[in-house]
Amino acid sequence: MEKSVYLDNNATTKVDKEVVESMMKYLKDDYGNPSSLYTLGQNARSAVEDSRKRVASILNCEPRDVFFTGSGTESDNIAVKGVARRYKNKGNHIITSAIEHHAVLKSVEHLAKEGFTYDIAKVGEDGIVDVDHLKSLIKPETILISVMYANNETGAIQPIEEIGKIAKEREIYFHTDAVQGAGKLTLDVKKLNVDMLSLSGHKFHAPKGIGILYKRTGINPIPLFHGGHHELSVRPSTENVPYIVAVAKALEIAYRDIDEHRAKQTMLKERLKAGITKNIGNILLNTPDNSVFNTLNISFVGIEGESILFSLDEFGIAVSTGSACTSGSLEASHVIMAMGRDHTTSHGSVRFSLSKYTTEEEIDYTIDKVKSVVEKIRKISPYK
Amino acid sequence: MEKSVYLDNNATTKVDKEVVESMMKYLKDDYGNPSSLYTLGQNARSAVEDSRKRVASILNCEPRDVFFTGSGTESDNIAVKGVARRYKNKGNHIITSAIEHHAVLKSVEHLAKEGFTYDIAKVGEDGIVDVDHLKSLIKPETILISVMYANNETGAIQPIEEIGKIAKEREIYFHTDAVQGAGKLTLDVKKLNVDMLSLSGHKFHAPKGIGILYKRTGINPIPLFHGGHHELSVRPSTENVPYIVAVAKALEIAYRDIDEHRAKQTMLKERLKAGITKNIGNILLNTPDNSVFNTLNISFVGIEGESILFSLDEFGIAVSTGSACTSGSLEASHVIMAMGRDHTTSHGSVRFSLSKYTTEEEIDYTIDKVKSVVEKIRKISPYK
Amino acid sequence: MYSQTVMDHFRNPHNVGKMENPSGVGKVGNPQCGDEMIIYIKVENNVITDVSFETFGCVAAIASSSMTTDLIKGKTIEEALALSNKEVADKLGGLPPLKMHCSVLAEDGIKMAIEDYRKREEEKKNEQKI
Amino acid sequence: MYSQTVMDHFRNPHNVGKMENPSGVGKVGNPQCGDEMIIYIKVENNVITDVSFETFGCVAAIASSSMTTDLIKGKTIEEALALSNKEVADKLGGLPPLKMHCSVLAEDGIKMAIEDYRKREEEKKNEQKI
Ligand SMILES: Cc1ncc(COP(=O)(O)O)c(C=O)c1O
């Protein structure tokens, strides 16, 4: 395979060279334990606290409200389970949405086994949460609402500010899984009206295995781990100093250059959309207008996504069908289904997700290959 | 500070150059998500599964029984909380020891809030668990025993095989926190009679932020995180491929060269012990004969550990007092206290922990500096 | 994840397409599971002289269709009925556990097509009787 | 973690040692907490003409002892009693929150030594009266 066109940046991203460089010092030389009192340890401590400050300045919050975790999944789990378990005496009802990542959905389902009840807010055909429906689900015993910022499969941006306002009025804790918003949308927690927010480094050119949790001072989730005093006991474990430095650096870079990224990727996404729409019949757009600038999800009616994926892989093009995070199951994407699409359409959904490294030439190459691949597979299909 | 003598390898270790090299490919180029089906993803998948096999061969278990986690603390928490919660219908009693790391102790204390009861096995003056006492604590409702393999502060090796046999006879699940045993003692889980075993990469020259959990097939802890299908759902989160490759490599290196490490470090530890004993009066040895080859813990009676630590730091020597993992609290080490030492002695305990990088020259330099530092601080102290 | 043989059959599937005037047709699977398969057979003197398929499905489904149709072409009805999904998977160099159902689907497709053929023959006989 | 001033005082603590024939002695802290401090003062005409200490404790405890004894040397009893731990910590360029109790300990040590001095004076007067 000569060519390599990576269009699966919602699954994971290439680590930025600048980011790799920033962390090497802490991987190789300043290897001290930040809890150690001697110089080598305190150098590591400074790196961690400096990183916390950098993240806080992007989230517009206090450094003490920023916590480093081991993944986006972990951040989601601390927020959802931790808050539900801590405040269960206030009420046992949780609201989430039909299009959440499994890290939130399965956490909520697990809480149901611990005596919590929950309701799921519907989304419209555009994949955007129906705020009126969500509002109607609120009960006196509702303690937590968790709605994602941008959907990983469709890119649809959710009305977080609005839901945040409602939650605040009713004194309900509000968490957003902002994993797919990082580097694409503002992460200003005050503007967003959120009490908690989760991020995952590997979605914005930091390595896999580092997450961020913002939680407002005064909210005290029961931790998932018990142990030492690290991260104010919210997340004990010796700090992963290199990755902490990396994730702060990556977040900084993402927002430093965001205007440029937005302009370029918006243009490329439109080019991809136009190219596919013009050249291939019988498709269905799963990405609404109000979406993050890097994501385009399209169903190729009558054919199945995995066969498209493997065919494009032959040409060095990486895309996903459904969520990469949910592969391993054979179910059609719960996100596309929630939008009211039928099974065949859901199975035929393909997600193209761009990054700052995507080029115009790659997009044109992709349009060409998608066209021939879809034609070929449609020939085999009973649905023409 | 010109000189740098790192003698705090039980707190954390320098990442081995070979280990750094092994992971760079996955940090920089093969950045695919192992759950992705296209080539780039499958390359990452192969790396993860290959690493799992390498670890399994050192643990003498099936690859499917090896799980990668985000830290030693996380492994301990999955094992202890996960098993207790899963099997609570079988019984609600847990036994652990007085010298466990907080990752185990605080997990057990937390479980007490969920309705579990627990008992703590005593240790002798040598810091080794009293097996007869432990045995006497077993009740019909005991479901879990968790005893560490080697203590992080004293290096004392615990009678794991023997406790494992007892646990097996009584059909009680048995977990060992083997974090301080890695690279020093056998990790053969069959020989050790353990059902679960926890490791932390940064204690054997892999980076901080990667842990390993062995669990025997058939034991199904309730996971701490819910989410995708990663790691058989025992630990969902996009896999930290670079660190997974690194931790497998580091474990391999540790056991590849273990005879050499044992010989050299045993010699250096004896040299350090002899040097201090000969040159400094009024000391108390906290490390028993049956200990890991890299650890020497000594109390300098009449003076306090932190002041020794900072004074040695001035000479570029890194040691710890109590456990680095428990700093942030002002309590005397619960480990040294459990051995029946008084408070003053506990506060004066200093841990020297060697690694394969420690040299004879460093040891001699350390003996010299410890001598002068202790003399100086004793001059200030009311206890001479 | 897939064997070389699976990928070869997926890339260049054999016996693709709708058949004009088949002797029997088998339609199995359902789009809810993401797989649907139509098998067409032409039978002459109890021998399957031609076979083709149309499949909506994943790589394994398409490769299984291709391999299965290859395997029964030129076989007698009885031989074709004896074909097991295990045999199909083996010939493909194995399938991932989660994808074994695709080979089952192909086996079912063939059985259904043969059943359809037999029903048609029965009907023809009945018509002739009338 | 510690300020430069703290480290300077820790490295070269002033006024170290047991005093012969002190006017008053204050002993505070306890080894359970890891800190113990003995303050010795010499008083002449209501002025603290000499002061020294012995401390078992951490860097902050030793630095606080050194700074506090510096600060009260040459002061009147009343001036010495007015010294607050906050002042000691400030002069040291700040202390980590977890270590503020060390400066409290030093303040208490001084107060205790002065109290001891006063008690001795009282006793002396009583002895004279008899
Ligand atoms: C015995 C023991 N268990 C568990 C841990 C926790 O490991 P980690 O820092 O990777 O969470 C440590 C060290 O920190 C340890 O020494």
Ligand SMILES: Cc1ncc(COP(=O)(O)O)c(C=O)c1O
């Ligand atoms: C929206 C969303 N939330 C959570 C996650 C989980 O993040 P991680 O893989 O770091 O656990 C992902 C991606 O995997 C995601 O897209």
